Amino acid sequence: MKKRVLALTPGDPAGIGPEITWKAIQSGSIDKNIALLCVGAREPFEKLKVPILEANPLSGSFQPPEMNQPHVWLWPAPLTSPHGSLLEGYQVGWSIEQATQLVLKQAVSALVTGPISKERLQKGGYIYPGHTEFLAALCQTREVTMMLANSILRVSLVTTHLGIQDVSLNLTREKIRKSILQTVQGLRDFWGIEKPRIAVTALNPHAGEKGLFGKEEITTIQPEIESLKKSAGASFTIDGPFPADTFFAKHILTPAEDRYDAVVCMYHDQGLIPVKLLDFHNTVNVTLGLPMIRTSVDHGVGFDIAGKGVADPSSLLAAIKLATHFVEKRHGKN
Amino acid sequence: MKKRVLALTPGDPAGIGPEITWKAIQSGSIDKNIALLCVGAREPFEKLKVPILEANPLSGSFQPPEMNQPHVWLWPAPLTSPHGSLLEGYQVGWSIEQATQLVLKQAVSALVTGPISKERLQKGGYIYPGHTEFLAALCQTREVTMMLANSILRVSLVTTHLGIQDVSLNLTREKIRKSILQTVQGLRDFWGIEKPRIAVTALNPHAGEKGLFGKEEITTIQPEIESLKKSAGASFTIDGPFPADTFFAKHILTPAEDRYDAVVCMYHDQGLIPVKLLDFHNTVNVTLGLPMIRTSVDHGVGFDIAGKGVADPSSLLAAIKLATHFVEKRHGKN
Numbered sequence: 001m002k003k004r005v006l007a008l009t010p011g012d013p014a015g016i017g018p019e020i021t022w023k024a025i026q027s028g029s030i031d032k033n034i035a036l037l038c039v040g041a042r043e044p045f046e047k048l049k050v051p052i053l054e055a056n057p058l059s060g061s062f063q064p065p066e067m068n069q070p071h072v073w074l075w076p077a078p079l080t081s082p083h084g085s086l087l088e089g090y091q092v093g094w095s096i097e098q099a100t101q102l103v104l105k106q107a108v109s110a111l112v113t114g115p116i117s118k119e120r121l122q123k124g125g126y127i128y129p130g131h132t133e134f135l136a137a138l139c140q141t142r143e144v145t146m147m148l149a150n151s152i153l154r155v156s157l158v159t160t161h162l163g164i165q166d167v168s169l170n171l172t173r174e175k176i177r178k179s180i181l182q183t184v185q186g187l188r189d190f191w192g193i194e195k196p197r198i199a200v201t202a203l204n205p206h207a208g209e210k211g212l213f214g215k216e217e218i219t220t221i222q223p224e225i226e227s228l229k230k231s232a233g234a235s236f237t238i239d240g241p242f243p244a245d246t247f248f249a250k251h252i253l254t255p256a257e258d259r260y261d262a263v264v265c266m267y268h269d270q271g272l273i274p275v276k277l278l279d280f281h282n283t284v285n286v287t288l289g290l291p292m293i294r295t296s297v298d299h300g301v302g303f304d305i306a307g308k309g310v311a312d313p314s315s316l317l318a319a320i321k322l323a324t325h326f327v328e329k330r331h332g333k334n
Numbered sequence: 335m336k337k338r339v340l341a342l343t344p345g346d347p348a349g350i351g352p353e354i355t356w357k358a359i360q361s362g363s364i365d366k367n368i369a370l371l372c373v374g375a376r377e378p379f380e381k382l383k384v385p386i387l388e389a390n391p392l393s394g395s396f397q398p399p400e401m402n403q404p405h406v407w408l409w410p411a412p413l414t415s416p417h418g419s420l421l422e423g424y425q426v427g428w429s430i431e432q433a434t435q436l437v438l439k440q441a442v443s444a445l446v447t448g449p450i451s452k453e454r455l456q457k458g459g460y461i462y463p464g465h466t467e468f469l470a471a472l473c474q475t476r477e478v479t480m481m482l483a484n485s486i487l488r489v490s491l492v493t494t495h496l497g498i499q500d501v502s503l504n505l506t507r508e509k510i511r512k513s514i515l516q517t518v519q520g521l522r523d524f525w526g527i528e529k530p531r532i533a534v535t536a537l538n539p540h541a542g543e544k545g546l547f548g549k550e551e552i553t554t555i556q557p558e559i560e561s562l563k564k565s566a567g568a569s570f571t572i573d574g575p576f577p578a579d580t581f582f583a584k585h586i587l588t589p590a591e592d593r594y595d596a597v598v599c600m601y602h603d604q605g606l607i608p609v610k611l612l613d614f615h616n617t618v619n620v621t622l623g624l625p626m627i628r629t630s631v632d633h634g635v636g637f638d639i640a641g642k643g644v645a646d647p648s649s650l651l652a653a654i655k656l657a658t659h660f661v662e663k664r665h666g667k668n
Contacts, residue, residue, distance in 0.1 A: 118543070118546075119544075129546075160539075161539055161540070161543070161546075161547050162539070162547055162548075163502075163537075163538045163539075163542065163547045163548025163549075163550075164498060164501055164502055164537050164538055164548060164550075164600075164601070165499075165501075165502035165503075165548060165550075166547075166548075167498055167499075168497075168498055168499035203497075203498050204497045204498055205494075205495055205496070205497075205601075205602035205603055205606075206495070208497065209452065209495070210453070212452075212463075212495075213495050213496055213497045213500075214496075214497025214498060214499060214500075215497075216497075216498075216499075244603045244607055245602065245603050245606035245607050245610055246610060246614075246633070248607055248610070248611045249610040249611050249614035250614070252611065253614060266498075267498070267539075268539035268579065269539055269578045269579050269604060270603060270607070272539075272579035273578055273579050273582055273604070273607050273608055274607055274608070274611055276579055276580060276582070276583040277582045277583050277586065277608055277611055277612070278611070280580075280583035280584070280587060299580070
C-alpha cells in the first residue's frame with residue numbers, strides 16, 4: 001500500500017519546532033501508512049544530529065524514502081533571503097508557502113504546522129497577522145474559522161486576534177453565521193458527524209442579564225441563532241447563547257454522548273481558556289473553511305526552552321494524528 | 335463548648351435556595367460546633383415539610399436550639415411588603431439586610447448567602463446591581479473584591495458585572511491595585527497565607543502581543559504590577575500579566591505547592607470559566623474587603639429546576655464549610 005504523505009512545517013528554526021518534530025518522528029506513534037515530508041530549514045536538524053534524507057518535490061524525485069531507522073525527510077528551505085530580510089523568518093514563510101502549494105496540487109494529503117513567531121515571519125518579508133490569515137491568502141479564501149479541538153471539547157472562534165476592546169465592534173451577524181456554518185461543515189467533512197449539535201456562547205457575563213450588562217446577545221447573537229435555526233431545518237441543531245462561565249463546567253459534567261459537538265465562542269480567550277485547561281498537551285488547532293486539511297500545534301515557539309531538549313511533542317503528535325484521521329476519513333469516503 | 339452561629343440567607347424563595355439549605359442541614363457534614371441561623375421566608379420551608387424552630391434575635395431569645403433531629407432554625411421574614419413591592423423580593427432584601435446587621439453587631443460569626451434573582455430583589459425595593467454591591471452598601475464599604483475559590487484555584491476579579499465592551503474603559507490602575515491588595519489581605523486574613531504569591535492575567539489575547547491586539551497590558555496592567563512589586567518588598571510576590579489562555583492550563587499542570595495562591599483576573603468570564611470548570615460543585619464566592627466574613631454559592635437561583643428535588647447542595651455546603659474554616663481561623667488567632 002502506498003504511503004500517504006503529510007507536509008509538515010516545523011516552524012521557527014530557533015524555536016522548539018524542529019526538536020518536537022524529531023521527537024514526534026522518533027516516538028513510533030505515527031501511523032505506518034503515513035510519511036512526513038518536512039519543509040523547512042535544514043540547519044536546526046543538523047544541530048540535532050538527525051539523519052536527513054533530502055526531498056525535492058519540484059524535480060520529480062518525490063517518493064517517501066525506504067529507510068528503517070528514524071529520519072527526517074526534508075525539503076530544505078533556501079539558504080539566502082531576498083532583499084536583506086531576516087533569513088529564518090524568510091525560511092518559515094517560504095516553507096509554509098511551498099508546503100501549502102503541495103497540498104493544493106494534491107502532491108501531499110494535508111498540512112501540519114509547527115509554531116512560528118509572527119514578528120520574525122514579518123521580518124522575513126511575509127506581512128501577515130498570523131498563520132491562519134497567511135494560509136487563507138495562499139488558498140485565496142476570504143473567510144476561515146479557527147477551531148481548537150481535543151477529545152473533550154471543540155471550540156470555534158468568531159473573533160480571534162483582537163483586543164478585548166475591539167471584540168464587540170467586530171461581532172456581526174455575518175461573522176457569527178460564517179463561523180457556525182464553517183463549524184457545521186468541518187464537523188461533517190473532517191469528523192464525519194452528519195447532524196452536528198452546536199452550542200453558542202454569549203459575549204457578556206450572565207449572557208448580558210437581559211441587556212443589563214451588554215446588549216449584543218439581544219441585538220446580534222440571539223437573532224442570528226434564531227435565523228440559522230430556521231434555515232437549518234433538521235440538518236443540524238444550534239442552541240444558545242449560553243453564559244460562558246457555567247457552560248463549560250456543565251459541558252464536562254454531561255455524559256460524552258450527550259455533549260454538543262462544538263461550541264462557537266465569541267472571542268479568543270473565551271474558547272481557548274477552557275479547551276487548553278481540559279487537555280493542554282493534546283489540543284490541536286484546525287483551520288475550517290480552507291480547501292485543504294490543515295492542523296497545527298496550539299502552542300507557541302517556546303524560545304525560552306528551545307535547545308534544552310525539554311520541549312513536549314504531544315500537541316504536534318496530536319496534530320499529526322488528527323490530520324491522519326481526517327485524511328483516512330476523506331479517502332475512505334471517496 | 336458554645337456553638338458558633340453562622341447566619342444563612344437561603345435566597346429567593348422560588349429558587350432552589352431553601353431546598354439546598356435543607357439538604358445541606360440534613361447532610362450531617364456541617365461542623366458540630368456550628369449552628370446555622372436561617373434568615374428568610376418561612377413559606378418554602380413549610381412547603382418542604384421541614385421541622386422549623388423559630389428564632390427572633392431582636393427579642394433576645396437567641397440561643398441555638400437543643401434538638402437532636404435535623405431542623406431549620408429560622409428567623410422568618412415579614413409576610414407583607416411595603417409600597418406594594420414584590421413580597422418575595424422584599425423578603426430576600428430584608429433577609430440580607432438583617433443577617434448582615436447580625437454579623438456586624440457580632441451576634442453571629444459570619445454570613446453565608448444563597449442564590450438570589452437581581453431582578454426580583456429590585457422589584458422588592460432593593461435597587462442594587464447584585465449581592466456584592468448590596469453588602470458593600472450595608473457595610474458602608476466602597477470597594478470590595480469578588481473572589482471565587484475551590485481547592486484547585488482562587489480567582490479575584492478586577493471588573494465584575496460589566497459588558498465586555500465596557501471592560502477596557504473601566505480597567506484602571508487604581509482598580510487593579512485595589513483588587514490585588516484586597517486579594518493579598520484576604521489570603522492572609524482568611525486562609526492564613528502570610529506571604530501570598532499572586533498572578534495577574536492579561537486583558538487581551540496573547541497579553542496583547544506587544545501592543546498588536548490591545549495596549550492595556552503596556553499602559554495599565556504592567557505598570558501597576560511593577561509599582562506594586564516595589565512597594566510589596568518581601569511581603570508578597572506578584573507576577574504577570576500572563577496570557578490567560580495558557581495560564582490556567584499551566585497552573586493545573588504545576589504541582590500544588592508551587593502554584594500561585596490566587597489569580598487576579600481582568601473580567602468576569604476570564605476568571606469564572608476556569609474556576610467553575612475545575613470544580614463546579616465546590617466553588618465558593620468570597621467577598622474580600624468587607625468588615626466581616628461572607629461566603630456564597632457560586633450558582634444561580636435555578637428557577638427551572640426548583641421544586642423538583644434535584645438541586646445539588648454542594649456549593650452551599652462548600653460555602654458553609656469555608657465560612658466555618660475562616661471563623662475557626664479567626665478565633666483561633668484571637
